[in-house]
Amino acid sequence: MIEVMKAFVKESPLNWSDVLQGPYYDEPIIQFASADDPLFEEYKSIIGPGHATPKELIERSFGSGTYNGGSVISIVLPIHESIRKANRQQKERASREWALLRTFGDEYFLKAARIHLTDYIINLGRLAAAPLDADWYGITSTDTGPISNWSERHVAYAAGLGTFSLNDGFISEKGIAIRLLSVVTDLQLPSDPRSAATHTGNCLLCSKGNCGVCITRCPVQAISKNGHDKIACMKFVYGQGSREWAAQSGGEATSGAGCGLCQTKVPCESRNPMRNAK
Ligand code: B12
Structure with a gap:
């Protein structure tokens, strides 16, 4: 399974940009949590x-009574250096x-990778489904910002892939400039420990x-020592100006x-800064 997904990331034409002449992502890190963790x-509280x-x-996808334990597969996709480097220069926007x-690495490639993994497991004769592709998956607005009914970061935390940061971002061994995906299966895979x-x-x-660099990187002052203002962040990250810039950029x-300014030119960009920290 790990090798299948590493090969997919390496070989899929969707993980290649002709414009950038490079991949969106480097080799993934893949870990497992028990479905009964x-x-x-x-997380319900x-x-x-x-x-x-x-x-x-599993029961929503395959019917009641179909659940008999299993695993959650969580995958960290580290963002390729040329993309991180370009964002390091930025001060006002992506x-x-x-x-x-x-557009292409996130919306297109992540979906293709989820489908590849679920198809692979189903072809083994087992159950598999990706929550983000389920018909019930959704994001709800609350007073403090949007909340989804399947959080890839919380799943990655359960699988021992890293932890959250002050700004809510998930810091893995390959840093915070990453994307995440997950698939649930009835296969019993060995759970990875949480060490943080x-x-x-x-x-x-x-x-x-002794850090706080992401506070100074945020172009809309959405991060402070008290945490992350999700509404201010959302208005900027997915607002009208951002949509126009996406289209002008070819997305x-x-x-x-x-x-992603809080994810680049920061000590945790591409590594876990607590490893070897004094
Ligand atoms: C809604 C959403 C947003 C919203 C709200 C973000 C948020 N913090 O919830 C907005 C629009 C602001 C946003 C912005 C961005 N997003 Co966004 N977003 C999502 C989405 C769709 C759902 C997130 C969600 O529901 N979270 C649930 C809430 C409750 O999580 P939370 O508030 O962060 O959790 C806190 C508490 O639970 C708390 N906590 C308290 N007690 C405890 C105890 C325990 C044990 C644990 C584990 C946690 C915990 O810890 C957390 C941090 O404080 C996910 C995709 C997905 N379905 O997962 C992508 C996702 C989180 N986004 C992502 C990215 C990349 C971004 C942006 C960089 C934009 C971009 N693409 O350039 C920015 C970065 C903002 C930031 N600093 O986090 C990536 C995350 C990458 C990473 N390293 O973390 C994701 C996972 C998409 C993906 N597939 O990779 N996003």
Whole structure:
């Protein structure tokens, strides 16, 4: 499974930009959580009661009584250096490269990768479904910002792939400039351990109090020592100006250009800054 997905990322034509003459993503990190991990139930209070469990996903996809345990596969896709480098130069909005990543690397490639993995498992004669492609998947607006009913970052945390940061971003061993995807299956795969002391353990500011670079990188002051203002972030990241910039850059207006300034030119851009931190 790990080799199948590594080969897909390496060889898929969707992970290649003719405009940028390079891939969107480098080799993925792939880990597993048990579908019965109690953390998935806890997410109903941490995120909200609507956040689905792996059991609910399997039963909604394949019918009641079909759940018999299994695993959640979570994948970190590190963003290729040329795209990160281009965004490092930016001060006010996403680079053209980051905007292209948002349409083609995010919307198109992530979906293709989820389909590739679910098809592979189904062809083994087992159950598999990607929550983000389910007909019930959705994002709800709340007073503090949008919340989805399947959070790829929380799933990655459950699979031991890293932790959250001050700005809510997920910091993996390949850093914060990443994208995430997941698939639930009835295959029993070996669960990976969670080693971080807290859910923000990989963030230098949260753990050691000596960073905060993402606060100064944010072009709309949506990040402070108190955390991340999701509504201010959302208005900028997916607002009208972002849509226009996406289209001008050669992407699709409906995807927006994203931003990612808090994910580039920061100590956690492409590594876990707490590894070897004094
Ligand atoms: C809605 C959404 C947004 C919203 C709201 C973000 C948010 N913080 O929730 C807005 C529009 C602001 C947004 C912006 C961006 N997004 Co967005 N977004 C999503 C989406 C669709 C759902 C996120 C969600 O529902 N989160 C649930 C809420 C509850 O999470 P939260 O508030 O962050 O969680 C906090 C608490 O739960 C808390 N917590 C409290 N107690 C505890 C205890 C435990 C044990 C744990 C684990 C956690 C916990 O920890 C968290 C951090 O404080 C996901 C895709 C998906 N379905 O997962 C992409 C996703 C999160 N976005 C992503 C990206 C890349 C971006 C942008 C960089 C834009 C861009 N593409 O250029 C910015 C970055 C903003 C930022 N600093 O996080 C990536 C994340 C990459 C990463 N390294 O984290 C995702 C996963 C998409 C993907 N497939 O890769 N996004």
